[in-house]
Amino acid sequence: MHLSKEYATKEYNIMKKLLYLCLILASGCSTSEKTKISNDLTINELKGNVKSIREIDYAVIIRFDSIIKDHIGTSIFDKNRKSEYNTSGMLTLNVNYDKYNNITKEQTNEYDEFGNWLRESIHEKEDSTSWAPKPERQALYVMKYDNNRDRVEWVEYDEDDRLKLKRTYKYDSRSNIIEQNEYFNDGALSSKSIYEYTDGYNLKIINYNSKGQITKEITNEFDNNGNKIEILTNYAWLDFESRLTYKYDHQGNEIESVEFERGNLRNKMQSTYDLKGRIIYTIETFPQDQNINYTRYKYDRIGSLIEWKTTYEDKRKIPESHTFSFIYDEHQNWIKKISYRNFIPEKITERKITYH
Numbered sequence: 001m002h003l004s005k006e007y008a009t010k011e012y013n014i015m016k017k018l019l020y021l022c023l024i025l026a027s028g029c030s031t032s033e034k035t036k037i038s039n040d041l042t043i044n045e046l047k048g049n050v051k052s053i054r055e056i057d058y059a060v061i062i063r064f065d066s067i068i069k070d071h072i073g074t075s076i077f078d079k080n081r082k083s084e085y086n087t088s089g090m091l092t093l094n095v096n097y098d099k100y101n102n103i104t105k106e107q108t109n110e111y112d113e114f115g116n117w118l119r120e121s122i123h124e125k126e127d128s129t130s131w132a133p134k135p136e137r138q139a140l141y142v143m144k145y146d147n148n149r150d151r152v153e154w155v156e157y158d159e160d161d162r163l164k165l166k167r168t169y170k171y172d173s174r175s176n177i178i179e180q181n182e183y184f185n186d187g188a189l190s191s192k193s194i195y196e197y198t199d200g201y202n203l204k205i206i207n208y209n210s211k212g213q214i215t216k217e218i219t220n221e222f223d224n225n226g227n228k229i230e231i232l233t234n235y236a237w238l239d240f241e242s243r244l245t246y247k248y249d250h251q252g253n254e255i256e257s258v259e260f261e262r263g264n265l266r267n268k269m270q271s272t273y274d275l276k277g278r279i280i281y282t283i284e285t286f287p288q289d290q291n292i293n294y295t296r297y298k299y300d301r302i303g304s305l306i307e308w309k310t311t312y313e314d315k316r317k318i319p320e321s322h323t324f325s326f327i328y329d330e331h332q333n334w335i336k337k338i339s340y341r342n343f344i345p346e347k348i349t350e351r352k353i354t355y356h
Contacts, residue, residue: 039089039115046353048331052084054352060338060345067338067345072099078347087356088115098127116145139164150175174200191215201226227252253277278303291317302332329353 041050057073057080072080080101084093088111096105104127110119119142126136138159146152148171156165163185170179180193189210196204207216214236221230231244240262247256253273259266265287272281284293292313300306309321321343327336337349 040091041085041089047333049087049089049356050085050333051354051356052082054082056080056350058348058350060348062345067348069348069350072101073347074099079349086111090115090117112145114149116143116149116151118143146171148175150177172197176200176202223248225252249273251277276303290314300326302326302328302334304334331355 041047046053057078059070059073061068061070072078080097080099082093082095082097083091086092090109090111092109092111094105094107095103098104103125105122105124107123108119108121109117112118119140121141122137122139124134124137127134136159140157140161142153142155142157143151144153150169150171152169152171154167154169155163158164165185166183168181168183169177172178176195176197178195178197180195182190182192184190191210192208194206194208195202196206201220201222203220205216205218205220206214207218209215216236217234219230219232220228221232223229225248227246227248229246229248233242235241242262243260245256245258245260246254249255251273254271255273256268256270258268265285267287268283268285270283270285271279274280278297278299280297282293282295282297284295286292293310294312295308295310297305298307304326305324306326307321307323309319311319320341323340323343325338325340326334329335331353333351333353335351335353338345339347339349
């Protein structure tokens with residue numbers, strides 16, 4: 001399917017904004033790899049020893065200026081899920097439901113005594129009602145670690161417990177990954193990545209295909225404080241180069257990121273922070289659109305984002321204001337949120353939280 005330049009640019013900008021807000025809200029956006037630096041409660045900005053959360057987004061209706069909860073939300077952005085955590089704050093169960101509260105997806109995680117992620121099991125029910133119908137799917141991911149607690153193997157199995165994909169990892173004496181190999185289900189090498197370091201900093205990553213040909217080369221540059229200030233990526237098979245550059249303030253906050261493609265500026269993000277390290281103002285420049293977006297962020301006394309408002313250099317675009325009101329429990333976790341767009345309520349989100 002071919003997308004027009006205008007449509008592709010619009011989609012890119014939307015996804016960039018969603019990802020950026022995801023980082024600000026710490027709304028639990030998942031990644032394919034778990035790290036050792038934090039537990040899942042911290043990632044989701046949950047306080048106290050949370051045992052479980054039942055979270056549901058509802059549509060709203062307005063009657064005589066009162067905001068009333070309506071039916072369970074039905075968009076792809078609406079949440080209807082239950083999450084459970086162990087006493088170490090790691091996610092052990094995640095269950096998604098449809099608008100009728102029928103289970104659509106169930107994910108379970110297992111850990112060892114050190115908190116290493118050992119197994120993930122996923123079961124997705126068949127869904128023929130959505131805009132993108134999905135067949136029933138089961139998957140299993142199994143990880144292994146060495147004596148240094150570094151992950152040395154990651155294996156994916158399909159619904160019949162057959163090997164689907166395997167990755168292996170090698171490390172240096174500092175537990176820096178130096179090699180990653182990916183294999184097909186028949187054991188044949190699919191791809192290899194080699195990592196090079198100087199003084200503990202990953203300066204280069206070279207990716208190879210199954211024939212030993214270089215497909216991608218990533219070069220990283222760091223400043224004297226260890227902040228990454230440039231990522232240069234060469235795609236050999238596309239004869240294509242992209243470059244990302246970063247700048248930081250004296251507290252280590254990223255205040256500027258710039259993306260170039262084939263030497264041309266694609267987008268630029270400039271950020272301002274408050275004394276608590278929270279983003280309060282951003283300027284996004286998109287040369288392809290010939291537009292600049294200005295966004296301000298506000299927080300409440302707990303630290304939750306309560307407003308972000310975007311205005312545009314292009315005066316033909318109407319400013320967007322998104323505001324949120326919260327009700328908190330005794331642990332300062334919010335249990336009710338009302339979301340507004342241009343001061344019109346869009347949804348009510350309710351949480352039922354239990355603690356260990």
